[in-house]
Amino acid sequence: MDTRERRPGRADPVSPRTTLRARDAFAITIGVVVGAGIFRTPSLIAGASGTEFVMLAAWLAGGALSIIGALCYAELATTYPQAGGDYTYLRRAYGPRLAFLFAWARVSVIQTGSIALLCFIVGDYMAQLYDLGPWSASLYAAAAIIVLTAVNWIGTRHGATVQGWLTVAEIVGVLVIVVAGLLFAPGDVAPVPGAGGDSAIGLILVFVLLTYGGWNEAVYVTSEVRDARTWMPRVLVLSLVAIAVLYLLVNLAYLRVLGLGGMAEHNAVAAELMGRVFGAPGAVLMSAIVIAAALTSANATMITGARSVYAVGRDFPTLGFIGRWDARSGTPRAAIVTQGVLALALVGLGAFARDGFEVAVEYTAPVFWLFFLLVGIALFVLRRREPDRPRPFRVPLYPVLPLLFCATSAYLLYSSLAYTGRGAVVGVAVLAVGGLLLLLLRPAIRTEEILP
Template identity: 55%
Template sequence: MTQPSSPGSQVSATEVRARGPAGPAAVLGTGSAVMLIIGVVVGAGIFKAPSMVAGMTGSVEWMFGAWVLGGVISLIGALCYAELTTTWPHAGGDYHFLRRAYGPTVSFLFAWARFSVIATGSIALLAFVFGDYMQQVLPLGTWGPSLWAAIAVLALWGVNARGILAGTSTQSWLTTLEVGGLVLLVAAALWLLGASTPAAPVAAPPAATPSLGAFGLAMVFVLLTYGGWNEAAYISSEMRTQRDIVRALVWSILLITALYLLVNWAYLRGLGFAGMARSEAVAADLMRAAFGNTGDKLISVLVAVAAITSMNATMIVGARTHYAVGRDWPALRTLALWDGQRGTPVHGMRLQNVTALLLVALGAATGGGFRAMVEFTAPVFWLFFLLTGVALIVLRRREPDRERPFRVPLYPLLPLVFCATCAYMLWSSLSYVYSQSLGGFNAAWIGVAVLALGFVLLAVVRARSAAPAVSPAAL
């Protein structure tokens, strides 16, 4: 069955079946990748974080400066990833870069963290966000949020089981709806400006330059809202040309930055700076001010669409790490099965989505404890993100003669800026986690436990694998 055409679709499903490769095929273009990156990045954060950033920065100028700086830092990181992905295009993405730079131990621990919390946990958390907001639109009883969460996982699993073109086609339409929702926020602000009621004062009271600590904390929330663009690395081997991934990374960051600035302008014009800074639900307050009670329903739909859009994108890229691990370790070779007709890692996708459903069930049983457990693993994510940035420098030194279709400009300055940002985020997330507790235990131990269990699993896998199936140098 031929997949429906959509924004970003580049190759027909018939052509994919005709090629029928045993591994990833180059079937995606720039449009598909841009839609996927925007879908991963633009999530529920933009409906919440702007009010927090406004309160921490204390002025309109510093607030917009923080969002612009977040876009610049994200663009720098994207340029670093552009070099890695064009030089070593691979379905394993970060896993593959870490393996080449540091060997199988570090890369296996990353794959375990990605499976246990980074990707699979994110799918489950996004499913609950979707469920929470859909419950406000179409209640399904006491267990409604959990039921909606499970329905979302199963529905997207069904779509992506049809193949990469079905997944990216769905992603294109979902991302279009998501961006349309952000435009609706701007329309709400314009509606208020045109209303007869007096507009809220835009300017903030005179405020001193925010302290380094306050601005740094604001940047934590800004960068978290920009997070996810690195997921493009997992489809690098499926891009029609390697220049496409460079264009996709750059254009997506520029578009996301423009969207975020536009949405912040909408909040500012609709609520005023003071109203924006003290709001507990800034998007909901704006929609309610413009459309009354209807606005509550609209914002629930917008957040639900944003959550399921990010879910679908994460589902597409997440399973590709499992495929890469299966290729490298004989004991996990079943994960290396790739459906050439559909362009999907069959067992990797199944393992990921079954685990996500189990996590949804765990979340339903434990409530907020599960969500906190996943959120408290942020230091693990930033640790491996930092190591990936350093890997660019390591591989430049180790493989100087390797052909690089794209080289990050101003090397080594930009990679060092990216690494310094990751190190700061690692420190910030560690500071936050160390001050929290879960079930009477310091939350910092959760990340330690994840990595410790990874070492145990690595020992088991090594015992069952005489040697890695494919050496890094051979890929």
């Protein structure tokens, strides 16, 4: 191995280059988290909350728990600044087979479920504009998946500038809700009180933390951020503080105009608020903003998800048909189609449920929290196994905060199984299929994946 010191300014042509600034990483984190969920999950959270205090406290608790998780990820990201993110941490702690199971879960459950739930948001808000009947949301969701799959199959390029402007548009849409609800709500608006009763805390936290979800995706760009060992902890924590404040203001606006009962009654809660404040034009405008935000997030998820499908095809020779890259279009076409079919199947499952979006959440949540728990445990495993490895950032109050992160993840794993329906069962069953594949298939270990 060449041990010569690398000269400044010389880049490894294989490794990712450090081209991102701290503010770019901050924008990416905000853009990933502040998607379309804040326009949809408040309705479900309000329905499970017995009082307004419980609902608002849950949003604050969700922000605090996310920050604790971010501190744990900050230690892992600065200690192992490879591009693989969770895959790298799991592989180091548990070996290649569990890491490949994570890759399978990301392909078949986590990313696919995210695409489906984002497209159900498109469907809920499109149904406000033009109702197609009882299956409106599912039909619009399926149409969105088909169109986005076709666009990505043909081949598309998404510049950082375009994505940045779309992120700005999403945040502007959230701020419009805050301003409309807190400053311009007419005096004759009568919020609907909640029904009272007990609160389903576990279910509430599943949806709250889903809405905060995505911040961990920031670790996938750690290797591309300048001075990442210094800046990534700050990026993760400060972005979540900003998001928590924004989410709290949005929910205060919803409560002021709609009340807890009104929030629970309306799936398209943002459009309902704008309609009450500004009339029909306001509702149409907000629906358009939410649809654009959801399509943007779904398309971005489809792009990254297809690359995950492609990677699994490369790692498992038996599944090599999805691990082919089409040079002409510059896209993994087979992976894109496979992902689209899986997302459509999930939409089909949701079509026969009372709430397709909720089914998509149920499908994704247990698997998501399982691997979050495993990453939290990996922090302890790697500290014990590699005690002399330099750790530029260490989780404060160790081991208390990592234990709290693991306990929260375990509780959310339990809650996502105990308080949800058949969607969770299907998600776990798909993960189990991946476990069977591990018994039958031998993963191919590539040279570049061997970690020092």
